[in-house]
Amino acid sequence: MNVLPFARALVCLGAIAACSAQAQESVTLKVHHFLPAGSAAHQQFIQPWCDKIARESGNRLKCQIYPSMQLGGTPGQLFDQVKDGVADVVWTLTGYTAGRFPLTEVFELPFMMQSPEATSKALWDYTQKHAAREYAAVHPIAFHVHGDGVFHMRDKPVRTMADLKGVKLRAPTRQTTRLLAALGATPVAMPVPQVSEALGKGVIDGAVVPYEVVPSVKIQEIVKYHSETDPSEPALYTSTFMFVMNKAKYEGLPVDLRKVIDANSGQALSGQIGKVFLAADAAGKKLIGGNPVNVIPKSEIEAWKKAAVPVHEGWISEVNGKGAHGQQLLQAARELIQQHAAALR
CATH class of the missing domain: 3.40.190.10 (Periplasmic binding protein-like II)
Structure with missing residues (x-):
C-alpha cells in the first residue's frame, strides 16, 4: 500500500481543521484607559466601539475594558503598555508622553482647532501622511481631539x-x-x-x-x-488623543477579524469620536x-x-531640528482642518 497519498491527505485535513478552528477563534481584547467608567469617553465612545466590533464579528471579538488605570501604571505609560502587550488597546493623550510625538503636536498649537469633528478627521489624515512613523510600533485605530479648552x-x-x-x-x-x-x-x-x-x-x-x-x-x-x-x-x-492597538495582536488576528477592526478604524471613526466629545461638552456644561x-x-x-x-x-524650530519641515507641516495641518471644516458646513 502506498501510504504517501494517504499521509498527504491527513496533512491537508489537519490544515483545513486548523484553519477552521482559527476562523472560529474568539478573542478578548484588554482595553486600558485613564478615565473612570462613568466618563463620556468610556460610555459614549470606547464601550460602543467594543459593542460594535462584537456585533460585527458574531461575538468573536470581545473587550475587557479596564478604566481608571486598573491594569496599573500611570497615564503616561499607556503607550508603552500597548506597544509592549500589557494591554491590547489603549486610549490616551499623545501629550502624556511629552516630546514623543512632536509631529503630531502641531494640532495642539494655540488657535488651531475649528471643530472637534473636522479637526479629528484632519488629524487622522495628517498622521497617515506626515506622522506615521511616530506610531510605527503600534496599530492605529483612531486619532481625535476634544472640544474647546x-x-x-x-x-x-x-x-x-x-x-x-x-x-x-x-x-x-x-x-x-x-x-x-x-x-x-x-x-x-x-x-x-x-x-x-x-x-x-x-x-x-x-x-x-x-x-x-x-x-x-x-x-x-x-x-x-x-x-x-x-x-x-x-x-x-485642544489636545490630541490616540486609540491604538498592539501591533502583534492585530497582525495575529484571523483575516476576518482584522477586517472587522479595519471597518471600525480610520478617518470616519476619528470624526465620530470628535462629535462625541463635542456633545459631551454640552452635557458637561449643564453640570456647572x-x-x-x-x-x-x-x-x-x-x-x-x-x-x-x-x-x-x-x-x-524644534521639528526642523529633527529633520522635518515645520512650516510646511503647520500649513498642511491648517489646510486639512479647513478642508474638513468646510465639508461640514
Missing part, C-alpha cells in the same frame, strides 16, 4: 491676559504649557485624574480642560468661575449650575494670538 478657576474669572499673570494653571501638554507661560500664567503639567485633588488643595488656581471633563473629575464642585473664548474664534487649545460663565471677547483674543506666535515658532 476652557478656564475653570477657583477664585476669579479670566477676562484679560492680565488676569493670568502669576496664576497657577493645570496644563495638559507641552504646547499648552508653553501657551499658558506666554500668556503670563504659571503652568503646572498634570494628567486629568490629578486635577480635582490639586484644585481642592490649592496646588493650582485653575485648570484648562474642556467641559466634557467636568463630570469625570467633578470640577464644578471645586471651582467658582468658568471662562470661555469667543466661539467665533478657533479654540484656545449657577457658576458664572464669561466669554473672553475676540478683541482680547487678538492680543493672545500675538503672544502665542513664539509657541508656533518654537514648534517649527
Whole structure:
C-alpha cells in the first residue's frame, strides 16, 4: 500500500481543521484607559466601539475594558503598555508622553482647532501622511481631539491676559504649557485624574480642560468661575488623543477579524469620536449650575494670538531640528482642518 497519498491527505485535513478552528477563534481584547467608567469617553465612545466590533464579528471579538488605570501604571505609560502587550488597546493623550510625538503636536498649537469633528478627521489624515512613523510600533485605530479648552478657576474669572499673570494653571501638554507661560500664567503639567485633588488643595488656581471633563473629575464642585473664548474664534487649545492597538495582536488576528477592526478604524471613526466629545461638552456644561460663565471677547483674543506666535515658532524650530519641515507641516495641518471644516458646513 502506498501510504504517501494517504499521509498527504491527513496533512491537508489537519490544515483545513486548523484553519477552521482559527476562523472560529474568539478573542478578548484588554482595553486600558485613564478615565473612570462613568466618563463620556468610556460610555459614549470606547464601550460602543467594543459593542460594535462584537456585533460585527458574531461575538468573536470581545473587550475587557479596564478604566481608571486598573491594569496599573500611570497615564503616561499607556503607550508603552500597548506597544509592549500589557494591554491590547489603549486610549490616551499623545501629550502624556511629552516630546514623543512632536509631529503630531502641531494640532495642539494655540488657535488651531475649528471643530472637534473636522479637526479629528484632519488629524487622522495628517498622521497617515506626515506622522506615521511616530506610531510605527503600534496599530492605529483612531486619532481625535476634544472640544474647546476652557478656564475653570477657583477664585476669579479670566477676562484679560492680565488676569493670568502669576496664576497657577493645570496644563495638559507641552504646547499648552508653553501657551499658558506666554500668556503670563504659571503652568503646572498634570494628567486629568490629578486635577480635582490639586484644585481642592490649592496646588493650582485653575485648570484648562474642556467641559466634557467636568463630570469625570467633578470640577464644578471645586471651582467658582468658568471662562470661555469667543466661539467665533478657533479654540484656545485642544489636545490630541490616540486609540491604538498592539501591533502583534492585530497582525495575529484571523483575516476576518482584522477586517472587522479595519471597518471600525480610520478617518470616519476619528470624526465620530470628535462629535462625541463635542456633545459631551454640552452635557458637561449643564453640570456647572449657577457658576458664572464669561466669554473672553475676540478683541482680547487678538492680543493672545500675538503672544502665542513664539509657541508656533518654537514648534517649527524644534521639528526642523529633527529633520522635518515645520512650516510646511503647520500649513498642511491648517489646510486639512479647513478642508474638513468646510465639508461640514
